[in-house]
Amino acid sequence: MALIEVENLHKTFRVARHHRGALGAIRSLVDRQYFDVHAVDGISFSIERGEMLGCLGPNGAGKSTTIKMLTGILVPSSGRIEVLGFEPYRRRKDVVRHIGVVFGQRTQLWWDLPLIESLDLLRYVYRVPAGRYEENLHAFRRLLDLDPFLNSPVRQLSLGQRMRGDLAAALLHDPSVLYLDEPTIGLDVVAKHRMRDFLRTLNRERGVTVLLTTHDMADVEQLCARLLIIDHGKLIYDGSLEAIRDRFGTERTLVVDLDEQNGAVNGPLDVPHAREIRADGPRRWLSFNRADTTAAELIAHVAARYRLRDLTIEEPEIEAIIRRIYEDSSGISSQTL
Amino acid sequence: MDRTALRLYFELAKRQFQRQLAFRTANLAGLVTNAFFGYIRATVFIVAFRSQGTIAGYSAADAVTYAWVTQALIMVVHLWGWYEVERTIRTGDVVSDLSKPFSYLGFWLAKDAGRAAYFVLFRGLPVLALGQVMFGLRWPSSPLVWVAFAASLTLAVVVSFAWRFLLNLTAFWTTDARGINQLAAAVVLFLSGFVMPIRLFPDWLRGAVLALPFAGMTQIPCDVFLERLDGADLAGALGLQAFWAVAFLLAAQVVVVLATRRVVTQGG
Incomplete structure (x- = not known):
């Protein structure tokens, strides 16, 4: 059985339609109309253990929403998800024990405390045996070069250092799956390169299945054998990067x-x-x-x-190909390529 | 709850305590402010009590102590101006907390316990010490009173926490819960007995207000400190606090379940 199975997944948000202008704002208080936003609109895919996938899509395409449903913090409107044999939203605690998540624009680290305090806490959060925790911490201190800032308050870290801290935090409990939501966003060239090196090592040596969303084509080109493209809540491509060149380029x-x-x-x-x-x-x-x-x-x-x-x-540059796919799909969004 | 879970909540409380230590200057400024208003409120009570020996059973010395104890409790019980949960919901950082294998309510309760412990040591006690130096306070006469006070204060923190937590959770629906929090702060300030003891309220209002959860946030611990309650009265007051603590925590858990069913994280 696949590690992650997603079948005909939907997530629909109900959004209030506001009337325009000052009078409209008052009118909205009493006369509220809603419309549905189909953030995820019938997505199916499955992921095998040890895969490394890139998930691409324009802003608002439904990538993050999909990841949030995979972690169990968002309940699907319909469809089926299984992660390690569990339905994430029903068994949130069981699922999150086996996954690590890094949201590139957020941090799970304690802002005012030295980095090591946030890492040590996770030992208790995930009930990592002391020996295993020490081993992992030692490994990540080396791989991510954490020592120079391990005892600095997180607020003082650069974005690149903070991301390394966040990566370690997401991995100390030996998760089978790592979700990365825009992990290289805002990083400089060197930091991006290190991040990719680290992810490759992680995938190869620890067999961690990695699903990352990104806007940076280089992330996908350098890391991912398989590519998912989501747009308007639909999966419009699922295959290898070479195949996409053959097909669209x-x-x-x-x-x-x-x-x-x-x-x-x-x-x-x-x-x-x-x-x-x-x-x-x-x-x-x-x-x-x-x-x-x-x-x-x-x-x-x-x-x-x-x-x-x-x-x-x-x-053809892969970026140009992807742009064309986005542009095509916005014209024919109801039709799967 | 097993030992490893307890350990986790202890570690959370410890870190929140440590976190507060980073704000030394802010705490000092807050301490000066609390003491300043303690001075003013105690002075007003002294003037008010000059013509009458006792009001509703409080002597002038009681009233001065009441003023200083309430000032000392401001940051411990944290009756108003708490937006920590609301902020994580508004910014979307809540997703990290929700993708952890712990109870979301327990996570915040533990953090609040650590916060309160910090403020007992670094705000409450210094404020009381300053009150003692400036006015001379009426201190509990036996260790047993201290034990009862500690119990009542703990319950006060839990009731207050659950109340603040519930208000903050409205951010899951409204995306910005600061308005309702400010409104609630005004209500609590009055109904908790912070502004003036509930016992000074008019007869028709007093009984009802004393039974509300807010009395358990300030009035009851203050009365325990002043030894206004003993025997059955004391047990009843602590029982009332415990009742509201449990009721609010249950309500909070229900709201957490409802809220997490509809997490709409800001910014996608």
Whole structure:
């Protein structure tokens, strides 16, 4: 059985519709109308033990809402969730014992106390045996380099240090699953890199299943073999990053530098299955679809007609692909891609 | 509740106690303020009692002590201005507390116990000491009275906590519970006997107010301190406090269950 199973999950919030203006505000007090927001609208997926998944989606897509239902702090409107065989919202305490959560924009650490006090407390919260706790603390002090600020009040830590503290706090009780809600938000390049290194180690050496939400494509590219894309409360993609390139990133670009010693080429290049999308002197950008032609064929065509000095092939940036998927889905939100 | 659970709540209380230690200057400023108003209130009582020897059974010395004890209890019982839970709900930090394998009510009760313990030592006792230096207070005459006072004060903190906690929980529905908290503070200030002893209230009002939970937050511990209650009266007063403590905690637990069924965390 999968570690996490989600089937046709829905979460609908009832939101009051406010009338406009000052008079409207008064009117809203007596004449309140509601409309439903479908934050999560029929999502299904399952996660196996040891997987590392990235969950992408624009702001307000329903990612955080889904994570909150997985941890049991939010009750689904309908659908089924099982985490380690439990329904999280019915067995909140049983489930949260086996999961760790880090919400990137929040902290569970005690603001006014030295970091070590927050970590020590978790030993009692999760009833971690003393020996195991010491082992874990020792391991995370090394992996996350906590020692320089272990005895500093959390309020004095930099965001990167605080995030490391929060990560340790989420992991001291050996959770099977770690949920990370935007773990790299606001971190500098070095801190992001360290965070990713740490997550990889955690997944590989401790077998922790990791589900992270992010807006940073690099998080997904570097960490996650599998990608979920959620938009408008629906799961619009579930698969690997390579597959998404194959499926949505079919437009590639051939960049050629023409040899113009014997006179410049006037007008756009004329080759089958490609169109020139940009020109800058001798440098031309030819867009082609991998469904119509291969790069090798195209290069052969171009070389047969024009003298070339150099050429490169540009893969579509994953960020551009994802943007296109979001844009497409906002037009056809009711339809699953 | 088993031993490991007790240990957790002890550790929570301890940390909240430690946390308060970080605010030394704020505490000193609060201490000066409490003592200043203690001085004013005691002086007003002395003037008021000049023409009459006793009012509702309180002598002038009793009234001065009442003023100073209530000042000493302000931060211990924390009758007003407590928004800690409300803040976590408003900011969304509540999700961390809810994703832990402990009782949400127990978590906050333990923290409040640690907070109250801190204020007994670093606010209540210094305020009483200052009152003693400036006016001379009427102290309990036997260790047994101290024991009864400690019991009554503990119950007062629990009743007050459950009341504040309930008010803070409204933030789950209203997203900003500060308005209702301020309104409640005004009511409690009066009905707890903080502004003046409930025994000085008019006859038609007194009985009812004494039976309300608010009397257990200030009036009853003060009366125990002043040895106004003994025997059956004392047992009845402590019983009333215990009744309200249990009733409020049960209500709080019910509201927690309802609230967590509809957590709408701010900011997604």
